[in-house]
Amino acid sequence: LPSYLQQLEMESNGKSVTRDGKPVDGPTAAITWGGVGTDAQHAVFQLLHQGTILTPVEFIASIEPGHALDPAHHRALLVNCFAQGAALMRGKENDADPARAYPGN
8 A cells, every 4th residue: 555655646746847847836745655665765756856845855775785685786776875865966957848857955
């Protein structure tokens, strides 16, 4: 259920512009924490990047993995963690599709 709610609310509704690219003047979706893996992460960051709610976040990552998977798996997770923080800080413009842009900060 958490992954369904995250997809429905946060990723689908968590935008700061309407379908025609006009700014939304209020909150668009609630933050629904829970779930695991990259699907949950994707829904969370979709709303954090493109939503209307200012949400302070901290990134905590383990240097040493707690599993016996291929070390490349852990490196990919670390790279993603650092990239999400950088993207939230810098933002991204997209004049062709305002629904894919986010301001950063």
